[in-house]
Amino acid sequence: MAVVGVHKPWFGASVKEWIFTTDHKKIGVMYGVTSLIFFLIAGISALGIRLELFQPGLQYVDEDHYNQLLTLHGVLMQFWWAVGIWGSFGNFLLPLMIGARDVAFPRLNALSYWLFFAASVMALLTLLPGSQIRMMWTGYPPFSLNDNAGPVAFYALVIHLLGAASLASAINLVVTNLSMRAPGISLKKMNLFLHSFLAMNVIQILGVPALAGAVTMLLLDKYFHTAFFDPARGGDPVLYQNLFWFYSHPVVYVMILPAFGLISEMIATFSRREIFGRTSMIFAIWGIAILGFMVWIHHMFTSGVPDWIRILFSYTTVLIGVPTGIKIFNWIGTLYKGSIRFTTPMLYTLSAIFMFLIGGLTGIPLGLPAFDIGIHDSHFVVAHFHYVLGMALTLAVFGGFHYWFPKLTGKMYSEFWGKVGLVLIMIGSNIFYFLQFIVGLEGMPRRYADYPAIESWIVLHQWQTFGAFILAIGVGIGILNLILSAKFGKKAPDNPWESPSLEWLIPSPPPPHNFDKIPHMPADWDPYNYEWLKKHKGNY
């Protein structure tokens, strides 16, 4: 598609234009930069945690600072990286993939970002002396009402700002997705990333109010002396856990579903064929989204809820493994009779799949009370969700960074350094998280600043710390490669991956208005029909 009347790329804008922009691409980039900065802060705090656990005893930080680092790491990784990064991919890709010039409500979109930004500033304020929060990202009362936990108000307001941003953004993007698709892009033909992104936003709309309610009750209890969670005055602390996990379990699907979407996009493109079992993939996404709301009690298997409820929820929990398995099987099926190209994003994608398989399989026993009773709140749990979020999600996101890098910048990244970064990330994180499983099986409780000098624990912790530093070097190389390539990289063609997906049919970087005229997609077009592109080369 030729473009008329464009004199500068969309990123060649002044600071004022950036601040007042309602352009979905600029907003997407701002989300991305914010998420990445917070990812690095959270990563550095993780290195601090690993250093402290290198040997028993307290060497580098005292317990209070350790707990602060851990809270910071958890909150930032969850809300800024694992959730926030989808603000970036979603905003950037959604209008391009459906042939729209912007989202449905561009100004609401800008408001969402600036609310997110306000939450970011508030989160950084907790680094100031005297306002440290030390209650972990879960913030369970009655502990969070104790002065030892730090100022709860910060936490509650951060959640409210993030929640408002998420809700506004979710409604905006659902409306955009459902009502602004260009002619010829049916729901069935829509990119799989958009299906998972749609499911993600629906989960946000249904779930966020529960968390917002929970932290509001916390705020009232702490500062206005209500007694929602105070057992001495008739409250119940377990109520908080129910409200909290009613959102915070589905939120793991908010994090991982779009990652599944990215994996589907990349594996199809680099196998040069349509996703295997596309219909069942779409059903699997919605199956996960719906089942995700019926499993939250597995976080509370030891919290004193009646035994029969634990059993009931163990069945619903393990059933989530079924749609998740379907997705993995179909990805493997997509490789069958493909023509597979091992580019950096493809290698990231394959790593994400095989690491997610470990993360998924180790999630199943956590849903079995007979197993959970022995490793609840141990490092096994931590290792499980680091395989899912720290590896599968992060690898998919980094794969996505590389995949859409030419689209975003019009430049090509360095394949060599991209692969070096990935190899280091894979070596480091597998040493790190796999040994974390073992120390967890041996009983090491999570959120411990110190541990007894049990010989095997010391060895396991030391290797984990080595792994963490290798991982950090890999992440550093990966990000540095992208930054340097954006400046010095070779010019990339408009469609380096030869994908018929709509975002690749326009110039790179995309013109400010995306499409000169709203595209009418022909009946034989499909985002994964690679032959169609060959036939129509030159016309698009």
Add this chain to the structure above:
Amino acid sequence: MRRAMLGLLGAFSLSFAEPLAEPAQLWDKMYYIWLAISVVIYLVVFIPGAYFLVKYRYKKGSNEEAQHVHENPMLEVLWTIIPVIIVIYLATQSFAFYKTQRTAPEGAFEIKVTGFMWGWSFEYPNGKQVYAFFNMFEDPETKSYLPFDKIPDMAKAYIPAGVPIKVLLTSQDVIHSFYVQPAKVTEDAVPGRITHMWFKINQPGEYWAFCREYCGTKHSKMAAVLKVVPKEEFEKWYGEAIDNKQVSLNK
């Protein structure tokens, strides 16, 4: 490293002799069932995946284009039904084990355990109490954990070997969680509620119990030592007059 790996295997010894502690043997069984199934599933996915990656890699001249395979409804049904059967089996097996893991045997010895910031109190049926304060477990100078032999005896909870113990748990302040390492059981201590768990340790020795719900500054020192002694020795300790020094420590 080698030791750690051996530890991994050793921790879940396969012997069918009397287990070190109960109901840990059920946890071990659940672990092995899950592990075996998981390894098989991993291989079932990984081997074809790796094979496809090699066989269908892009080759100039011979494999430049993908062939068309859209979907296979039979396969989709198959890999929906088989996982359903596997997970239902796992959940049902867990249900069966869990019933035993949660039901204390008849005539179990009852101990009340109360968590507080930061320590545990153990109250025996005759009123005898043991307090495990966090600072009894740490070196006053380096603040690191003391080894078992340096921890004062009065901070250790005596447990008779081979006798099932039913623990009634609660908390004075915030939520804690009582984890008995050898028995592989965990249950939260929740203020305003009484929760329960049971365990039986067959082999005399000293064992850790840890707090597993984050509870503030000294969470990682909120431990207890279970001193498991033969029944006669326990009777002797249990019968001793309540130590005044210990009681005054409480106040």
